[in-house]
Amino acid sequence: MKPSEQKTQEIFIDGAGCASCVGKIESALKQVSGVTSAEMNFAQRVVTVAGNASGDALISAVENAGYHGKLNTAENEDNSLAEKEAADWAYYKKLLRDMTIALALGIPLMIYGLVVGEMSVNTSGERIGWLLVGIATLAVMIFSGKHFYIGAWSSLKNHSANMDTLIALGTGTAWLYSMIVVFLPHLVPEMARHVYFEATAMIIGLINLGLALELKARGRTSEAIKRLIGLQAKTARVIRDGKERDIPIENVQIDDHVRVRPGEKIPVDGLVIEGHTAIDESMLTGEPMPVEKSEGDSVSAGTINKSGSIIFAATRVGKDTALAQIINMVKRAQNSKPPIGRLADVISGYFVPVIMIIAVSSALAWLNFGPDPAIAFAIVSATSVLIIACPCALGLATPMSVMVGVGKAAEAGVLIRNGEALQTASKITAMVLDKTGTITLGSPKVTDIVITSDMDETTILKYAATLEAGSEHPLALAIVESAKEKGVENGTLTNFSAIAGHGVEANIEGKRVLFGNEKLMKEQKIALGDHVETAQLLAAEAKTPMYFAVDNQLAAIIAVADPIKSDSIAAIQRLQHNGIRVVMLTGDNRATAKAVAEKVGISDFFAEVLPEDKSKKIQELQMAGEIVGMTGDGINDAPALALANVGFAIGTGTDVAIESADITLMRGSLHGIADAIAVSKATLRNIKQNLFGAFIYNVAGVPFAAGVLYPVFGVLLSPVIAGAAMAFSSLTVVSNANRLRLFKAQEH
Amino acid sequence: MMIINLLGLGLIALIIWWFWLYKAQEIKMEDNELLITVENGVYSPSRIKLPVGTSIELTFLRKDPSPCAEMLLIPELQISESLPLNKVKRIPLPALKPGDYAFHCQMQMYKGQISAA
Numbered sequence: 001m002k003p004s005e006q007k008t009q010e011i012f013i014d015g016a017g018c019a020s021c022v023g024k025i026e027s028a029l030k031q032v033s034g035v036t037s038a039e040m041n042f043a044q045r046v047v048t049v050a051g052n053a054s055g056d057a058l059i060s061a062v063e064n065a066g067y068h069g070k071l072n073t074a075e076n077e078d079n080s081l082a083e084k085e086a087a088d089w090a091y092y093k094k095l096l097r098d099m100t101i102a103l104a105l106g107i108p109l110m111i112y113g114l115v116v117g118e119m120s121v122n123t124s125g126e127r128i129g130w131l132l133v134g135i136a137t138l139a140v141m142i143f144s145g146k147h148f149y150i151g152a153w154s155s156l157k158n159h160s161a162n163m164d165t166l167i168a169l170g171t172g173t174a175w176l177y178s179m180i181v182v183f184l185p186h187l188v189p190e191m192a193r194h195v196y197f198e199a200t201a202m203i204i205g206l207i208n209l210g211l212a213l214e215l216k217a218r219g220r221t222s223e224a225i226k227r228l229i230g231l232q233a234k235t236a237r238v239i240r241d242g243k244e245r246d247i248p249i250e251n252v253q254i255d256d257h258v259r260v261r262p263g264e265k266i267p268v269d270g271l272v273i274e275g276h277t278a279i280d281e282s283m284l285t286g287e288p289m290p291v292e293k294s295e296g297d298s299v300s301a302g303t304i305n306k307s308g309s310i311i312f313a314a315t316r317v318g319k320d321t322a323l324a325q326i327i328n329m330v331k332r333a334q335n336s337k338p339p340i341g342r343l344a345d346v347i348s349g350y351f352v353p354v355i356m357i358i359a360v361s362s363a364l365a366w367l368n369f370g371p372d373p374a375i376a377f378a379i380v381s382a383t384s385v386l387i388i389a390c391p392c393a394l395g396l397a398t399p400m401s402v403m404v405g406v407g408k409a410a411e412a413g414v415l416i417r418n419g420e421a422l423q424t425a426s427k428i429t430a431m432v433l434d435k436t437g438t439i440t441l442g443s444p445k446v447t448d449i450v451i452t453s454d455m456d457e458t459t460i461l462k463y464a465a466t467l468e469a470g471s472e473h474p475l476a477l478a479i480v481e482s483a484k485e486k487g488v489e490n491g492t493l494t495n496f497s498a499i500a501g502h503g504v505e506a507n508i509e510g511k512r513v514l515f516g517n518e519k520l521m522k523e524q525k526i527a528l529g530d531h532v533e534t535a536q537l538l539a540a541e542a543k544t545p546m547y548f549a550v551d552n553q554l555a556a557i558i559a560v561a562d563p564i565k566s567d568s569i570a571a572i573q574r575l576q577h578n579g580i581r582v583v584m585l586t587g588d589n590r591a592t593a594k595a596v597a598e599k600v601g602i603s604d605f606f607a608e609v610l611p612e613d614k615s616k617k618i619q620e621l622q623m624a625g626e627i628v629g630m631t632g633d634g635i636n637d638a639p640a641l642a643l644a645n646v647g648f649a650i651g652t653g654t655d656v657a658i659e660s661a662d663i664t665l666m667r668g669s670l671h672g673i674a675d676a677i678a679v680s681k682a683t684l685r686n687i688k689q690n691l692f693g694a695f696i697y698n699v700a701g702v703p704f705a706a707g708v709l710y711p712v713f714g715v716l717l718s719p720v721i722a723g724a725a726m727a728f729s730s731l732t733v734v735s736n737a738n739r740l741r742l743f744k745a746q747e748h
Numbered sequence: 749m750m751i752i753n754l755l756g757l758g759l760i761a762l763i764i765w766w767f768w769l770y771k772a773q774e775i776k777m778e779d780n781e782l783l784i785t786v787e788n789g790v791y792s793p794s795r796i797k798l799p800v801g802t803s804i805e806l807t808f809l810r811k812d813p814s815p816c817a818e819m820l821l822i823p824e825l826q827i828s829e830s831l832p833l834n835k836v837k838r839i840p841l842p843a844l845k846p847g848d849y850a851f852h853c854q855m856q857m858y859k860g861q862i863s864a865a
Contacts, residue, residue, distance in 0.1 A: 012809070012836050045783060045809075046836050070834060087833045091813040147814075151789030158790045159772050162857035163816075211814075218815055335819055335828030335854075348856040353767040357760050364756040368749065392816070395855025399819075418826075 011058055013045045014068040021067065028065035032057050081229050088215060095212035098144035102205030105140050109133065109198035110720065121181050121193045130182050130195050137175055137197040145171065145204040161352035163392055167207055169356070170386035171200045174719060177379045192373030196383070196719065203387055203723030210727025217734040220741065221400055224407025225334065228327050231283055231302035236267035239311065256314045260305045268301050268317045275310035279303050284326065285666040286413025329415050329664075333406045338419035340687055341398030344694070348395045355389040355702065362706035370707075377707065380716060384705035388722035393697060393729040397690035400737035405683030408743055413666035414676045421662035425646045425680035430626035431575055431673060432618060432640070435586035435593065436562055437633045438650050439572075439600055439670070442474050444562035446482035447543055452531050453555040458488055460556045463508050464548055466490040467515050471504070475544060478560045501587055501610035503546070514549040517589055519608070521547045526554055539591030542599060569600050571670035576601070578677065581626065585609050585617055585640075614640035631665075631673055648673055682743045690733045697729050771795075774863055777804065786810040786817050786831060786858065791851070794860035800846050805838045806862075817858060822851045 013025060022040045025047060029038035034053035040046070047069075049058055055071045062069030113119045121127055141149070148171070151164030178195035185193050235246045239257040249267050252258065257273065260266055266279070278290035281303045290306050293299060299312055302323035318324065337345070359382040366378035398419075406416050416422050436442055449457050465483030468476035469490055483490070493513075496506040502523070503516015514524055518535070521528055526549045528535075535545035535557050543559040575582050584605035586593045593607035606617055614630075618640050621628045630637065630644035633651070641647030641661050649661035650668060665672030705717045775782065775793040785792050786808060798804055810817055810831040820839070821828045824847075831837050844864035852859045 010836065012834070046807075084832065087813055088815065091815075094813075147788075154788035154790045154792075156766075158792070158794055159766055159770050160790065160794070160859050161767055162789050164789050215815055331830070332828060335821065335830070336826075337823075345856060349859075350768075352857075353763050356763050360756050360759050360763070364753060367752055367756075391857065392855055395857065399854045 009049045009053075009055060009058060009071060011047045011049060011062060011069045011071055013040070013047060013062065014070070024065055025062060025067060028061045029058060032061045081226060085219075088219060092212050092215050095208045095215065099205045099208035099212065102140050102144040102201050102208060105136055106198055106201030106205050106720075110202060113198055119195050119198070121185055121195060122190075127182055127185070130178070130197070133197050134175070134179050134182055134195070137178075137200050140201050140204060141171065141175065144208060148204070148207075161356070163352075163390075165352055166355060166386045166389055166391075167203070169359075170383045170719065170723075171203050173379060173386070174203075174383045175200045188375060189373050192376035194376055196379070199383065199719040199723070202720045206720075206723045206727040210731055213731045214734050217731060217738055218400070220738050221403045221734065222334075222407070223741070224404075224410050225327065225330055227283075228302075228323070228330060228410065231265070231323060233265040233267040233301070237261075250318065252314055252317050254314055254317055257311055258314055259309065259311050260299075261309045262305055262307055264305050266299045266301055266303050266305060266312075268314045269321045269323075270299055270312035270314045270316075272297050272299060272310050272312045275308050277308035277310050278306045280306050284323065284413065286411070286672070287667040287669075326410070326415060326666075329417065330406060330410045333416050333418050333422070334403045335399070336402070336418040336420070337398055338402065338423035338684070338687070340423055340684065340691070341402075341419070344394045344397055344691055348391050351389070351391040351394065355385060355391075358389075358702060358706060359383075359385040366707065377710075377716065380719060381705065381707045383719040384717045384722040385702055387719055388701045388705040388717070388726050389698060390694070390701075390726045390729040393694040393733045394691075396730055396733045396737075397694045398687050400734050401683050401686040401690055401740060404737050404740040405679055405686070408683075408740060409676060409679045412672070412675045412679070414672050414679065415664040415666065416676065416680070417662045417664075421646055422680050422683055424627065425629065425663060425677055426684040427627050428580060428629040428646060428677055430581040430583060430621050431629045431631065432583045432585055432621070432644065433572075433602075433670070434614075434630075434632040434637055435584055435588060435596055436474055438631050439568045439584065439596065440562040440564050441668075442562065442633070444474055444478040444544070444560040446478050446558060447561045448538060448545075448557070448559035450531075450534055450538075450557040450559070451555070452557065453550070453553060455550065455555050457556075458486070460548060460558070461486060462488045462491055463511075463513050463550065464515055464558060466493050466508050467496075467504050467506055467513060470496070471498070474562065475546070475560050478562075479558065500612075501608075511550050512552070515546060517546065517608070521549060521554070524549070524552070526552060528554060531557060535589075536591050539589055540595055542592060542595035544588050544592045564596065564599060565668060565670070567669050567671060571674055572600050572602060574671065574674040575677075578674065580677070583617075583621065585614055587611065611637075612639070615643045618643045629673070629677075631670070648676065679743065682740060686737060686740050690736055693736070694729070694733060697725075701725060782807065783836075784808050784860070786820075787812050789814075789817075789858060791858055791860040795863070796860070797863045797865060798841075798844060800864045801843045803840065803843050805840045808837045808839065810834070810837070816853055816855060819854045820851060821854065822849055822862070824849045 026038045026040050029035055029047060029049055032053045035049055035051040037050045039048050059069045121130055148164045148167045152168035155162050155165055174196040178197050181188050181193050181195055233249055236249050236252045237244055237246050237259045238252060239259060244259060252268050258267060258270060272293050272295050276294040279293050279299060280290045282288050284300060284302060301321040362385050363378040363382040366381055367374050370377045402419050405422060409416050433439055449460060461483045464479045465488060468479045491508050493506040493508045498504050499520060502520040505514045514520060531554060538545040538559040543561040545557050545559045547554060548556045548558055572582050582602050584597050584602045586607055587609055588607060590607035593605050597605040609617060614637060618628055618630055628644045629646045629648060630640050631648040631650055632641055646663060647661035648663045648665060650665045663676050705722050707716050709715050772795050774795040774797040776797045784806060808820060808831050810833055813833055818830050819828060820831050825841060829839050846864050849862040
């Protein structure tokens with residue numbers, strides 16, 4: 001068996017009551033053909049099975065041994081999503097069924113109460129009639145409301161309280177009081193001999209309806225993550241031993257050669273080794289134009305091959321693919337909470353017992369100071385308080401909006417790390433942009449070689465390329481690329497040293513060679529003479545001039561230009577229109593920086609900033625009271641990104657280091673920053689609406705239910721209305737969060 | 749009326765004691781062999797004692813279909829995971845410093861506590 005065909009499966013065992021079952025289950029599984037080992041963890045009731053046996057064979061072996069088994073496939077997100085949807089659908093149907101049964105009793109009773117106006121127990125005939133209704137209500141409580149009572153009892157035993165506790169206490173009190181009226185009417189004043197069976201049935205029905213609708217609405221909040229998970233291919237066509245075959249994606253190994261035909265999804269990350277095509281990466285980057293790919297280019301899982309057939313070598317599989325990392329990051333961010341939600345969390349923690357205390361206090365107040373029948377008023381107010389209070393609306397207010405907001409951002413190629421980043425991004429007042437690779441394309445080209453000595457251009461280019469061969473700086477790459485294009489071969493160097501923020505020096509073919517900025521030349525006492533003006537002229541054209549000296553004499557000025565991204569100007573204007581101060585930082589010389597800044601409309605820029613000084617600039621802005629966002633490539637700017645209130649890593653396509661910053665922009669456009677800020681603001685606004693609504697609902701609803709308006713207006717809330725309000729308060733929060741789905745992040 | 753008032757005040761005292769003052773017994777966990785079930789609105793066991801400085805895995809089995817039970821959060825450890833229905837989910841914890849770490853659902857209706865000591 002090939003290692004790739006070996007797999008580990010986990011089976012959850014139900015019905016294993018004693019440790020002696022372990023041996024029986026393990027040996028039953030080991031007898032299945034293809035199983036190489038089976039080990040059971042009794043405490044966790046999980047057997048880990050290695051081998052290539054099918055899941056069905058393993059389950060039937062467990063069943064034959066007298067136990068129930070379920071494959072634990074949580075690692076397979078796609079399956080787990082389908083299973084989750086199936087489980088949610090089954091639960092939704094159950095809730096609707098429970099609701100129908102409860103309302104089938106509750107609505108006629110309520111209509112009867114409204115039409116006849118009497119639900120009291122005065123005659124023996126009425127006692128028998130209401131007893132039958134009480135029994136029917138009990139059946140509804142057991143059938144349709146069982147989950148509330150079991151949940152409440154479990155919580156109570158556990159010294160905790162939740163929504164079930166409130167519903168169970170509210171409906172239970174109403175039913176119990178009504179049964180006392182039926183069985184022991186003499187204990188209750190004649191005026192108070194009312195029954196509240198309709199309230200019990202209606203509350204159970206309405207809350208089940210609210211839960212069902214909330215479940216549906218919740219499903220919509222996670223559409224973004226479902227879409228991302230849906231991007232994953234299920235199979236890959238691999239070429240092994242010269243033969244092509246389709247295998248499940250989880251069996252693809254690193255270095256496997258994978259063929260992808262036009263129209264198919266790229267199954268795992270890799271490097272193209274054969275063929276040429278255009279790939280649609282919009283689902284990951286938000287960039288609508290397909291990207292040309294040929295030999296040596298990288299491809300990412302989840303993107304779609306549009307035109308040609310390619311073969312690529314797998315470089316990242318399973319949880320390591322860019323898509324898997326994106327899914328993981330979005331999931332984590334969706335479940336994190338911004339600080340704004342913390343107060344609601346603290347309140348939620350104390351909510352239910354406090355409501356119970358208010359209900360008891362309210363009942364006592366009515367009994368002591370209420371009009372006749374005080375006992376009926378006490379029961380109605382206590383029941384209404386218990387039923388109207390909704391901890392769920394408070395608890396859901398923040399996470400539901402974050403879920404939709406983070407998902408919305410992901411659709412636009414903006415990955416937000418957590419709730420805190422989301423909240424801070426909405427408050428940014430200053431945005432610092434690195435020039436190279438952020439405002440510009442980051443792929444400069446050599447534009448001018450101004451020779452200032454008797455050396456020829458080929459030798460200059462040879463020395464310069466030799467010096468820069470080991471560097472990954474975009475300017476260095478431009479020199480190396482230019483030498484390659486002209487067929488100039490590199491020499492050999494010794495004593496190489498890089499002087500951070502200044503340039504490099506080394507010995508090449510016995511000559512001491514320096515290559516860098518004006519500062520480097522001045523420090524090394526190289527005479528620049530009038531050539532400074534030449535350099536300034538080049539810089540004024542937004543080119544970056546670099547001085548090249550051989551044996552302590554200036555030999556040439558090499559100018560490199562990095563084109564400005566086509567939409568940088570519009571994106572910077574968009575930020576400025578939103579009241580954000582845009583600042584440019586660059587290690588480049590002042591003249592070049594000025595030329596670029598002027599072109600893109602930035603008046604606030606700092607040139608010749610050493611890498612370590614970028615953090616200082618961020619600090620200075622923070623000291624001036626700004627909330628600072630910093631955008632860079634996520635690698636060279638790491639300290640500044642970390643120090644900024646929100647760090648934005650900008651990339652081109654899926655190569656960007658996804659986890660390097662608070663917010664990752666999957667496409668190179670600066671519009672991503674404006675999109676991220678816009679979606680953050682919209683999400684925070686939505687959270688505030690939800691929190692305000694939930695707070696107001698509870699702050700106003702609970703006293704109203706307790707009867708504070710009764711002394712003035714003579715109004716006391718019916719428990720049925722309280723139940724309806726409670727059922728729909730959570731739904732309102734989830735629906736308001738869903739409004740965010742309509743938000744358009746890309747306003748350009 | 750006096751008796752009713754006293755009963756009412758007693759009930760309030762009982763609520764305060766039962767939900768806030770009473771500390772449930774902690775289950776000690778020495779290695780990875782403990783299953784926490786999520787069922788009927790509670791984590792069981794809900795109070796877990798873990799050794800300090802050891803990486804350990806919590807194993808959850810969610811049997812509760814309510815969507816409220818789906819998310820598990822341990823805010824102090826920056827952990828938020830979804831619990832699949834009727835499946836075992838292992839959640840690795842970093843080596844813990846001494847202290848209490850609350851775990852709960854998104855709405856804090858399901859609650860538990862890890863004590864590292």
